[in-house]
Amino acid sequence: MSLLLGLPATAAIAQEINVVSWGGAIEASQVKAYNEPFTAATGIGVKAIAADDPASPLKTQIEAQNVTSDVFDVAMSDAIRLCDEGALVEIDPADLPDGADGTPAADDFLDGALWECAVGNIVAGTVISFNRDSFPDGAPSTVADFFDTETYPGKRSLAKSVKRTLYLGLIADGVPAAEVYDQLATPEGVDRAFAMLDTIKDDVVWWEAGAQPPQLLADGEVTMTTAYNGRIFDAMINEGKPFDIIWDGQFLELNAFVIPKDAPNPQAAMEYVKFASSTEALAGQARYISYGPARKSSTALLGLYQDDKTEIAPYLPTAPEHLENAVMDDPEFWADHDAELTERFNNWLASD
Template structure:
C-alpha cells in the first residue's frame, strides 16, 4: 500500500511538473509591438495557465515558417503574420488549421464568429489587430506641414531623404495614390502592366533620396536621428515614439493602407495544444482591448472597442490614434490580400530588379 501511494504521489508530482514546465514560443515583430503583446497577452496567459511564453522576434515572422516546416524542424508554436502571408502559408499547407469554435464569446454572449471584424477569421489564422502603413515626418526637420500622400513623393516642396520599406507591398500602392489614383481603384490599376510601370515611375522620382528599412523599429529611429525627414512606417511604431518617447513625429493619415495581423500555428509546432490555448486566450475581448492601451492598433473584435481607454500614461485617449478612427479614414486603402497572394512573388521580383538598376 505504501509503495502504491508513493507511486501515485510521484506520478502526480511528475504531472504537475510537466504542466509547470510546459511552454509556448511566440514569434512577433519586435520593439513596441512585441512589448504590447507581452504585457497584454504573454504575462496574463502565464499567470492564468502556468504555461511559459518564450518571446522571439523577426523582421517578418512569416519568413522562417516555410523553411522550418519543410526541414521538419519547427521551433515556433505561434507566429504573428500579415494577412496575405497567412493566406499564402495556409494554401501551401504550412499551417495548422484553427477551429474557431474554440474562441471565446464576447462578454454579452455574441459568438466569436459574429464578433470579429469581417475577414479576421481564416482557416489557419485568427486576427488580433487592424494596423496601417502610414508615413510620418519629424516636425523639427520639415518646413511646412505635409498633408497628403503626394507630399511624401514631392522632394521639391519638402526636400530631404525618405524612409521606405524594402518591399513592393504598400510601396507600390502608395506610389499610385500619390500619382492621383483613387484608393478604390488602386488594385484595378496595379493589375495591369501599365499600372505597375506607372507605380515604378513614381518611385523613380525619389529613388536617389530613399533610405530603405526592413524592421518596424527602424523608421522612428531614422526620423529621430534626422537620417530621413519622412518615412513610411507602421502607425503604432510612430505613436509609441511620439507619445511614449516624446519624439516630434507626426503621422499623415492620407493614403494609409489598412491591414490585419493574425496569429498562426506552423505545421508541426512542438507545442500545438498550448499554441491553440494561447491564441484563444489572447484574442478574447479583454485581451485585445488591453493591447490597444499599449500601442495604437485597433482590436480585431468589435466588442473590444468600447473597452479601449487611455494609453499607459493615463492621459492619452487612444481612440483618435487608431487607424480606423473616422477622421483618419478619409483616403484609406484596405490591403487586398488576394491580390498579394497571387502577385507577391512577381512584383517583388520586379521590385528587386528595379532596386538593382
C-alpha cells in the first residue's frame, strides 16, 4: 500500500498522533490492522488511547478548546451530530483511496458509511442468538421464531434500548427491513411494533450491557437473546459455547473515524484515516474481531480469524447473505424520533 504523505521523511519519523478508540478487543484489532502497519509504512507513531465512549472525551476537548488527540473512532450518530455543529474536519471521499479492485471510495463503502466529516470503519450487528441445546427438535431461523414461544419455548432476552428492540416487532410481523423506518415514522407503525412486543413481554429478561446476553444463554436463563454479534462469536469460537446466530433482521451500527478541528497533527491524522480505511486495512482488522469492514471490496480479502482455522467471513454482519433483511441504524431518523420513542418505550416497560 502506498501513501503520498507530502511530508519530509525526517518530519514523518519524528511525528506521533493520538488515536482515541474503544479499548479492549476493538483497540487490539486496530493496533494490529491499522496502527502498526501505518507506522511501518510512514514512520508516524500512533498512541492508542482507550475510552468507554470516545465521543465523550472528544466533546470535552472541543468544549474546553483544548484538543489533544488527532483521530477519534466514534459511533456514526455522534459523528453526524458533531459535524453538524461544525466541530469536525470535512473529509472528501475523493481524497480516500480507491478500493483494491479500483472502485472509487464513494462507491466502495457501504450505504451510510461515508458522511461529510466521517469515514466508516467497522459495522457491528445486534443479532438473535440461541443455545442449540435448547432446541434439539429443530432450530429457530427467523425473527418470527424468536416471537414464537409455543414452537420454541423458553425465556427471551432483549436490549433495554428502543433503537435495538422496537424494530424487531415489525420484522416479526412481516415488515421488510427496508420499510421499518417508514413504519416507525407513523403512529400506526409504532403501535404495530409494540403490539408484537406485547406478545412476548412476560417472557423477556432485559439486558443493558453487552456481556449479559451470552451469560444469560450460558446459564440457561434464556433460550434466545439479542446480542452483539462479536460477543456471540467470541463465546462460540473462543469459549466453545453451543450457540448459533440468526442473521434475519439484524440491526447494523457503524463506527467511524473523525478528525476534530484544531487537531494537533491534522495532516498526519488525515493520512492515518486514509490508511486505516483502505480495503486492505479494513479486511485485516477482521482477522482479529468479528465486525464487518465498511468497504465492499474488503470482502474478497477476508481470510482466517487469528486462531488460524476459522474462516471469518461467515461470522461477519456484512456478509452479503446476512444483509438481505438487515436494518441499518439511521442516525437522522433517531435524531428526529429518539426522544418520543424512548419515552413511550420506557412507559411501556413500566406498565403491567
